[in-house]
Amino acid sequence: MTGISVTTVSIGVLLLLLVLVALTVYLFAARAVQERKMEKAKAYLSRNNERWYRVLRGMEDVSAEMVPKNKAELAAVEEIFRAYLTNVSGDKIRERIRAFADGHLAPFYRKKLKSRNWSERMNALYRIEDFGMESLLGDVHTLERKRLTADERFQLLLIDLQFRPDGFIGRNADRLGNLSEYEARQLFFLMPEPVFEEASAQFGQLDPILKYGMVEVLGMRQDLKKLPFLEGLLDSEDPEIRIRVLRAIDAFGIRTPDRILERAFDSPVWEERFLGARMLRRVPADEAARYASRLRDDPSWLVREEVRGLLARQREAAEDLAVLR
Amino acid sequence: MDLAIEWVMKFFGGVIFIYMAVVILAYSGMFLFAFLDLKRQRRLDRRELDDQFIDAFFSKPVSILVPAYNEEAGVVGSIHSLLNLNYPQTELLVIDDGSTDQTAEVVIRQFDMVPAEKPAESRLETKRVLDVYRSRIHPNLWLIKKENGGKGDALNVGINFARYPYFCTIDGDSILDGNSLLRVMKPIMTSGGKVVAAGGNVRIVNGMAVDHGVVSDIRLSGRPLVVMQVVEYLRAFLMGRIALSKLNMVLIISGAFSVFSKKFAFEAGGYNTETIGEDMEMVVKIQRLIKDKKMDARVEFVPDPVCWTEAPQSLAVLRRQRRRWHQGLLESLWRHRGMTLNPKYGTVGLLSFPYFWLVECIGPLIELGGYVYVIAAFFMGGIYYEYAVLLLLLFILYGTVFSIGSVLLESWSMNVFPKRRDILRMMALSLTEVVWYKPLTLFWRVEGLVRSMFRIRSWGDMERVGATKGMSE
Numbered sequence: 001m002t003g004i005s006v007t008t009v010s011i012g013v014l015l016l017l018l019v020l021v022a023l024t025v026y027l028f029a030a031r032a033v034q035e036r037k038m039e040k041a042k043a044y045l046s047r048n049n050e051r052w053y054r055v056l057r058g059m060e061d062v063s064a065e066m067v068p069k070n071k072a073e074l075a076a077v078e079e080i081f082r083a084y085l086t087n088v089s090g091d092k093i094r095e096r097i098r099a100f101a102d103g104h105l106a107p108f109y110r111k112k113l114k115s116r117n118w119s120e121r122m123n124a125l126y127r128i129e130d131f132g133m134e135s136l137l138g139d140v141h142t143l144e145r146k147r148l149t150a151d152e153r154f155q156l157l158l159i160d161l162q163f164r165p166d167g168f169i170g171r172n173a174d175r176l177g178n179l180s181e182y183e184a185r186q187l188f189f190l191m192p193e194p195v196f197e198e199a200s201a202q203f204g205q206l207d208p209i210l211k212y213g214m215v216e217v218l219g220m221r222q223d224l225k226k227l228p229f230l231e232g233l234l235d236s237e238d239p240e241i242r243i244r245v246l247r248a249i250d251a252f253g254i255r256t257p258d259r260i261l262e263r264a265f266d267s268p269v270w271e272e273r274f275l276g277a278r279m280l281r282r283v284p285a286d287e288a289a290r291y292a293s294r295l296r297d298d299p300s301w302l303v304r305e306e307v308r309g310l311l312a313r314q315r316e317a318a319e320d321l322a323v324l325r
Numbered sequence: 326m327d328l329a330i331e332w333v334m335k336f337f338g339g340v341i342f343i344y345m346a347v348v349i350l351a352y353s354g355m356f357l358f359a360f361l362d363l364k365r366q367r368r369l370d371r372r373e374l375d376d377q378f379i380d381a382f383f384s385k386p387v388s389i390l391v392p393a394y395n396e397e398a399g400v401v402g403s404i405h406s407l408l409n410l411n412y413p414q415t416e417l418l419v420i421d422d423g424s425t426d427q428t429a430e431v432v433i434r435q436f437d438m439v440p441a442e443k444p445a446e447s448r449l450e451t452k453r454v455l456d457v458y459r460s461r462i463h464p465n466l467w468l469i470k471k472e473n474g475g476k477g478d479a480l481n482v483g484i485n486f487a488r489y490p491y492f493c494t495i496d497g498d499s500i501l502d503g504n505s506l507l508r509v510m511k512p513i514m515t516s517g518g519k520v521v522a523a524g525g526n527v528r529i530v531n532g533m534a535v536d537h538g539v540v541s542d543i544r545l546s547g548r549p550l551v552v553m554q555v556v557e558y559l560r561a562f563l564m565g566r567i568a569l570s571k572l573n574m575v576l577i578i579s580g581a582f583s584v585f586s587k588k589f590a591f592e593a594g595g596y597n598t599e600t601i602g603e604d605m606e607m608v609v610k611i612q613r614l615i616k617d618k619k620m621d622a623r624v625e626f627v628p629d630p631v632c633w634t635e636a637p638q639s640l641a642v643l644r645r646q647r648r649r650w651h652q653g654l655l656e657s658l659w660r661h662r663g664m665t666l667n668p669k670y671g672t673v674g675l676l677s678f679p680y681f682w683l684v685e686c687i688g689p690l691i692e693l694g695g696y697v698y699v700i701a702a703f704f705m706g707g708i709y710y711e712y713a714v715l716l717l718l719l720f721i722l723y724g725t726v727f728s729i730g731s732v733l734l735e736s737w738s739m740n741v742f743p744k745r746r747d748i749l750r751m752m753a754l755s756l757t758e759v760v761w762y763k764p765l766t767l768f769w770r771v772e773g774l775v776r777s778m779f780r781i782r783s784w785g786d787m788e789r790v791g792a793t794k795g796m797s798e
Binding site for chain 1: 364365366367368369370372373376377382383444446514515516517518711714715718719721722725726729730733736737740745748752
């Protein structure tokens with residue numbers, strides 16, 4: 001019995017070690033292939049870097065030699081495009097990249113979209129969005145019918161927003177409900193103005209996560225025309241909305257209207273009083289001191305600390321001013 | 326007499342075999358989990374994600390807490406690496422826990438610090454804070470000097486002073502890769518706050534070329550003891566934690582690099598200043614809080630972001646470290662023993678706790694017993710000789726095969742060590758693990774177990790060699 005076990009286990013361990021040896025050989029071979037690929041990419045870059053500069057600046061046309069022939073050269077072209085899109089992007093450069101990608105890179109990404117490997121599909125979706133490849137929209141829609149991960153679904157939404165902004169909200173109503181707040185922010189951040197307007201007109205019907213995302217983006221955009229809209233949201237029963245609205249208004253960087261400050265100070269929610277206290281830094285010193293006295297004995301330590309800091313800074317500023325005079 | 330010996334040998338042989346079979350099965354399952362997860366993500370262009378999160382509007386600000394006790398050798402490198410992080414909004418709080426060396430003076434001098442005021446909450450009780458300094462070069466860098474109270478107490482001071490809703494803990498002798506914080510924060514940001522704590526992958530910095538707190542060249546240490554620890558970390562982080570994280574069963578994320586929601590940390594009562602393993606204790610308390618309050622929250626391990634930490638280079642220091650870790654583990658498990666096999670705590674209570682009790686806590690005792698058994702069986706000859714061979718094979722399977730497998734898995738999926746020579750060295754040393762490194766660490770862990778039972782709590786200083794300054798070799 002033990003004899004059989006020893007033999008079995010010995011063979012098992014030996015086999016496993018042999019498998020590991022085989023895997024090591026495979027790994028080293030794969031590395032060698034990878035290194036060759038990197039060398040090819042490097043060679044492509046040194047051959048064509050200057051040319052790409054001239055092509056993307058509109059000083060020269062694309063030559064046949066610049067069209068990638070394999071994955072290594074594709075990786076090199078991706079590097080170049082990424083660098084231009086991140087650092088020196090302009091409408092014309094973007095359009096030239098889009099035209100080249102649609103004309104010459106689509107077959108590569110079409111194949112990747114069909115890959116069983118999740119990261120390959122994700123990379124293809126990223127590139128389609130980055131390079132604005134409209135020619136692959138049909139393939140992207142085919143993908144929509146498959147079982148996808150949340151990351152893929154979100155990337156599809158971004159692509160849909162980029163290429164078919166009209167009717168985006170109505171078309172994707174179901175999908176928008178499943179977004180995380182981070183995704184909602186990103187989506188609203190990238191939304192063209194008309195789509196954003198359409199979404200804000202339906203604010204009441206949006207999921208809370210979408211509402212939060214939209215308010216945050218409004219704060220970031222600092223569009224004063226939206227101030228009345230934001231102020232109207234201070235009537236919301238959801239304290240989280242009110243808090244975010246105050247934060248958004250604060251992000252505008254203007255002196256907050258007194259009526260908004262009053263509402264914040266009277267709130268039973270400490271975060272609202274805290275934000276009200278923070279907004280006092282843009283209010284003239286004597287008025288700020290008057291408001292601050294209302295919050296000096298606030299039950300929240302953070303509110304009291306914010307008021308204390310504000311008064312201290314104002315005192316220091318007054319002393320500095322006195323010295324200067 | 327012979328009959329009694331035979332019975333004892335059969336009984337212990339049976340126990341050890343069953344234990345080994347369970348452990349090998351569990352590790353195989355976890356290995357498969359890790360393989361599938363890494364395979365899925367292997368080719369992903371992570372720069373796309375990094376680009377998205379680098380914008381302050383999409384990220385969440387983080388307070389980075391660096392508790393430092395007698396870390397004068399590595400603290401400056403550590404701070405440099407943290408100042409180099411690609412992250413839009415951070416504040417860096419170095420908490421000097423009453424160091425007896427020049428830790429505070431070195432930081433004050435190097436970063437041109439002056440006394441300053443910083444508002445702090447007092448929700449967590451701590452030892453007295455002595456002074457607060459702020460850098461004139463980097464206004465987001467603070468030094469808080471306090472009375473000595475241990476790492477947990479220093480971290481609690483940091484939480485009280487932290488301004489932002491999330492805090493990241495980094496050991497004073499550790500350095501981070503540039504995008505590490507961005508990547509460890511990703512699950513927190515994308516989950517909409519459901520991930521309340523996340524830990525990154527910790528690797529050993531000894532032997533690497535380090536320049537101003539940045540690992541500038543990957544080199545494997547020339548010391549076998551360090552290389553064995555490199556392999557051990559790979560195995561623990563890649564195999565164990567990926568699987569446990571997928572099943573929301575994480576009980577340990579390394580204190581060397583982890584991020585927590587401040588709100589949850591406060592609710593959990595902050596770090597425990599009584600226990601040795603304050604990092605594990607914090608995670609267990611948060612898991613307990615989540616289940617007690619039936620919250621939709623989780624703790625995650627993220628394999629990609631890397632924190633480089635200094636490993637002991639001598640047997641004496643390694644022994645103290647392993648003893649201390651094991652004492653910490655046992656204390657936490659014992660303190661929360663009510664969670665074991667308790668259905669109220671879901672997979673954490675029903676699977677995680679039993680796994681940690683059996684494999685991580687009592688396991689070393691059984692495995693060390695296995696070594697004694699092998700030696701005894703060899704001397705007894707006859708049928709026991711075969712038992713010994715069988716057990717030895719299982720040890721090889723358990724130790725060597727999984728270690729080599731982890732080295733290959735890491736190399737295939739992340740390729741941190743690009744030189745083939747380094748991979749072969751790690752594999753070659755893994756082949757010897759069963760005969761020297763494994764029994765030694767088992768013995769030290771059992772020592773920790775015994776010391777815990779006798780409540781012995783002195784463990785001596787952990788001398789630093791300044792590996793984060795590239796001075797270890």
